[in-house]
Amino acid sequence: MTTTTDALNPAHPIDHGHGADHGHGGHDAHDHHHAPAGWRRWVYATNHKDIGTMYLWFAFSMFLLGGTFALGIRAELFSPGMQFWQPEFFNQLTTLHGVIMVFGAIMPAFTGLMNWMIPLMIGAPDMAFARMNNWSFWLLPPAAMLLIISLFVPGGGPGAGWTFYPPLSVQLGAGMDFGIFAIHLMGLSSIMGSINIVTTILNMRAPGMTLLKMPMFAWTSLVTAYLLIAVAPVLAGAVTMLLTDRHFGTHFFNAAGGGDPILFQHVFWFFGHPEVYIMALPAFGVVSQILPTFSRKPLFGYVSMVYAVCAIAILSFMVWGHHMFAVGFPATAQLFYMFMTMLIAVPTGVKVFNWISTMWQGSMTFETPMLFAIGFLCLFTIGGMSGLVLSLAPVDIQLHGTYYVVAHFHYVLVAGALFSLFGATYYWLPKWTGNMYSERMGKLHFWWSMIAFNITFFPMHFLGLAGMPRRIPDYALQFTTFNEVASVGAFLFGFAQILFLYNVIHTIRGGVGPSPQRPWDGATTLEWDVACPAPHHTWTEPPSLALVREGLIAQGLEESTHVEELK
Amino acid sequence: MTSLALQRQQGNRRTARRLLLAVLAMLGFSFAMVPFYNVFCRVMGIQQDRTAVADAPVAGWQQQVLFDSNVAAGVPMQIRALDARREGHAGGLMKARFELRNLADTPLGVRAVPSYAPLSAVRYVEKVQCFCFDAIHLAPREVREVTVVLVFKSDLPATLGPITLSYTVFGLDGGKQQTTATAQSIAKAAT
Ligand code: HEM
Ligand SMILES: [Cu+2]
Numbered sequence: 030m031t032t033t034t035d036a037l038n039p040a041h042p043i044d045h046g047h048g049a050d051h052g053h054g055g056h057d058a059h060d061h062h063h064a065p066a067g068w069r070r071w072v073y074a075t076n077h078k079d080i081g082t083m084y085l086w087f088a089f090s091m092f093l094l095g096g097t098f099a100l101g102i103r104a105e106l107f108s109p110g111m112q113f114w115q116p117e118f119f120n121q122l123t124t125l126h127g128v129i130m131v132f133g134a135i136m137p138a139f140t141g142l143m144n145w146m147i148p149l150m151i152g153a154p155d156m157a158f159a160r161m162n163n164w165s166f167w168l169l170p171p172a173a174m175l176l177i178i179s180l181f182v183p184g185g186g187p188g189a190g191w192t193f194y195p196p197l198s199v200q201l202g203a204g205m206d207f208g209i210f211a212i213h214l215m216g217l218s219s220i221m222g223s224i225n226i227v228t229t230i231l232n233m234r235a236p237g238m239t240l241l242k243m244p245m246f247a248w249t250s251l252v253t254a255y256l257l258i259a260v261a262p263v264l265a266g267a268v269t270m271l272l273t274d275r276h277f278g279t280h281f282f283n284a285a286g287g288g289d290p291i292l293f294q295h296v297f298w299f300f301g302h303p304e305v306y307i308m309a310l311p312a313f314g315v316v317s318q319i320l321p322t323f324s325r326k327p328l329f330g331y332v333s334m335v336y337a338v339c340a341i342a343i344l345s346f347m348v349w350g351h352h353m354f355a356v357g358f359p360a361t362a363q364l365f366y367m368f369m370t371m372l373i374a375v376p377t378g379v380k381v382f383n384w385i386s387t388m389w390q391g392s393m394t395f396e397t398p399m400l401f402a403i404g405f406l407c408l409f410t411i412g413g414m415s416g417l418v419l420s421l422a423p424v425d426i427q428l429h430g431t432y433y434v435v436a437h438f439h440y441v442l443v444a445g446a447l448f449s450l451f452g453a454t455y456y457w458l459p460k461w462t463g464n465m466y467s468e469r470m471g472k473l474h475f476w477w478s479m480i481a482f483n484i485t486f487f488p489m490h491f492l493g494l495a496g497m498p499r500r501i502p503d504y505a506l507q508f509t510t511f512n513e514v515a516s517v518g519a520f521l522f523g524f525a526q527i528l529f530l531y532n533v534i535h536t537i538r539g540g541v542g543p544s545p546q547r548p549w550d551g552a553t554t555l556e557w558d559v560a561c562p563a564p565h566h567t568w569t570e571p572p573s574l575a576l577v578r579e580g581l582i583a584q585g586l587e588e589s590t591h592v593e594e595l596k
Numbered sequence: 597m598t599s600l601a602l603q604r605q606q607g608n609r610r611t612a613r614r615l616l617l618a619v620l621a622m623l624g625f626s627f628a629m630v631p632f633y634n635v636f637c638r639v640m641g642i643q644q645d646r647t648a649v650a651d652a653p654v655a656g657w658q659q660q661v662l663f664d665s666n667v668a669a670g671v672p673m674q675i676r677a678l679d680a681r682r683e684g685h686a687g688g689l690m691k692a693r694f695e696l697r698n699l700a701d702t703p704l705g706v707r708a709v710p711s712y713a714p715l716s717a718v719r720y721v722e723k724v725q726c727f728c729f730d731a732i733h734l735a736p737r738e739v740r741e742v743t744v745v746l747v748f749k750s751d752l753p754a755t756l757g758p759i760t761l762s763y764t765v766f767g768l769d770g771g772k773q774q775t776t777a778t779a780q781s782i783a784k785a786a787t
Binding site for chain 2: 233296299
């Protein structure tokens with residue numbers, strides 16, 4: 030395998046020129062026409078790169094805000110008893126932390142990545158609907174504002190948890206309405222973004238790139254966007270019913286009026302479980318790009334990877350009951366959801382084995398993106414294992430609502446989704462900025478995050494097993510030590526992210542020097558065939574069939590013909 | 597615009613229209629889950645209590661419930677059980693009313709805390725709606741009628757005897773507001 034890539038490498042200088050042609054020749058003049066200067070460039074942005082950049086910065090600022098709330102939680106939990114907050118405010122902190130991280134940080138960050146990278150990777154000039162793309166982004170800041178303002182209305186922010194379970198969510202004050210409207214806006218944004226992504230991927234691929242030859246990141250983006258189109262409207266429906274129960278006298282979830290609060294849980298988790306994969310699948314895609322690059326081998330089992338992603342997506346609609354084992358299901362329902370949930374571990378396992386096989390006997394190097402990808406692989410697998418433990422209904426009835434669940438989903442979301450986002454940033458930062466980041470600082474960020482993450486969340490497994498409930502501001506004395514450890518870890522983890530911000534700004538300002546067009550010698554997808562930094566307009570002419578084929582051969586997706594071998 | 601670009605744009609629009617239809621269908625689906633859920637529960641025989649509540653009268657043991665009410669010391673208000681004694685049936689529904697009266701000239705925030713006697717009744721009586729679920733804010737001198745709705749489990753034993761459901765009303769902010777309000781009304785009474 031390595032020999033194929035090696036053989037191909039000499040060819041690259043040729044297409045460097047080719048790519049640079051695309052970037053500069055003829056299109057720079059274009060740029061000055063289309064990119065207005067100053068604030069207009071951002072407010073009226075229709076360029077997929079500008080919009081992607083805005084998504085990424087928005088997501089990062091939300092990440093810092095949500096992280097601040099998390100540190101508020103961990104500060105309170107450093108010792109038993111009440112230190113800083115009232116219980117009501119503590120509930121608002123947990124709620125806003127969850128909502129902001131899920132809808133404000135992780136999801137927009139992936140949408141930003143897709144905006145930036147999908148057109149580059151599939152050889153399209155831009156997203157299919159550039160103006161709608163602008164709307165998708167600009168709905169997000171108002172939604173974030175609603176969430177922040179909610180803290181200052183009488184009664185404070187929504188305090189019912191990110192899951193918004195009634196009856197509490199029906200009884201809370203006006204802050205809850207702000208939360209509901211924020212969810213509406215963010216849902217609308219996701220739907221429009223997803224329509225754009227699906228259309229772009231289905232209709233605008235370069236010649237020669239059939240669906241089964243797309244980069245893995247494009248595949249996971251496609252499936253993620255389909256999932257969002259299917260479940261974002263369901264979430265919108267659920268919170269709309271909450272709203273009418275609150276203000277218009279309906280009784281969807283009000284037991285006294287013949288409704289049922291459990292119904293909300295069904296509707297919410299019908300959205301909620303696919304939602305967790307909406308945050309996980311793009312991470313799978315990122316890792317599937319990074320691992321082959323730094324192993325200098327094609328992705329192992331490409332087709333099985335595609336099928337695994339599709340299988341996970343389909344199964345994710347049939348397992349929502351595993352969040353509700355404790356509501357009093359009949360045994361048959363418990364068994365159904367239990368077996369379906371365990372079944373998801375199969376395609377997930379296929380993916381993990383394929384990633385490991387990709388690295389097997391590769392010429393691996395350990396630059397920062399690779400470190401984050403391997404960190405993802407190790408820790409996400411731990412999260413999958415604790416998920417498997419929770420999928421056992423009799424066990425889950427013990428563990429439901431404890432810190433064990435908190436540990437589980439932070440292993441899959443922080444070490445899964447977030448680590449992949451860090452990896453993706455370091456991987457593509459040279460392409461975005463034209464500069465190389467400092468490898469030393471990147472590695473420091475990785476190891477610091479990796480250690481601090483585990484200090485924070487590993488003890489939570491034990492806290493949960495020992496019975497500490499989640500979402501409480503105070504706890505019994507025997508949980509003290511592990512909570513202290515977790516809180517120390519959380520603050521360490523928080524500081525590591527300031528280092529990340531520093532790294533990114535440092536790179537934008539020049540980093541350790543200009544990056545070559547193809548900074549990673551194992552990188553074979555189309556985004557590396559454009560200049561560095563990527564010019565404002567790329568692939569206004571689709572890449573040539575020959576260029577596409579060259580990449581596909583390097584990715585092991587096409588056989589090279591005799592003629593090409595001679596070349 | 598070249599014809600190729602035009603063609604592509606038409607294709608894009610078609611795809612987007614289909615996706616939009618899917619979005620609307622799923623929005624419809626989320627609301628359709630409500631009737632579907634009710635039918636599903638009925639067919640599967642899950643949650644008979646809930647269906648029983650909807651189609652009220654069920655034969656069963658006569659169960660007597662006494663309602664009692666108190667006000668915590670220093671809270672300037674009155675609470676009165678308008679239905680001090682009621683009869684219900686196993687598997688049936690019962691509603692009782694209370695009257696709250698703010699005696700002060702200032703707004704008053706209170707919360708009612710319930711308790712059962714005998715304690716074993718807790719297993720068989722469920723509050724589906726109760727004024728004790730929410731904090732209650734009364735305007736100066738306001739009089740308000742509030743309700744509690746109870747469901748009796750169908751396995752309610754005949755041997756339980758009368759149940760007493762007692763409410764005690766407490767001030768919201770740890771009694772601070774109430775003491776000043778009381779002080780004011782006392783001062784007023786004195787003048
Ligand atoms: C092998 C795969 C997985 C299995 C078997 C699994 C299983 C479970 C189960 C049974 C629960 C419910 C625990 C409870 O509330 O009692 C749960 C909760 C959760 N899982 Fe997973 N999970 C898996 C993967 C994932 C992934 C990939 C993500 C996201 C990236 C994820 C995110 C979550 C979240 C956010 C919750 C908690 C939701 C809440 O109550 O707030 N899980 N998981
Ligand atoms: Cu789930």
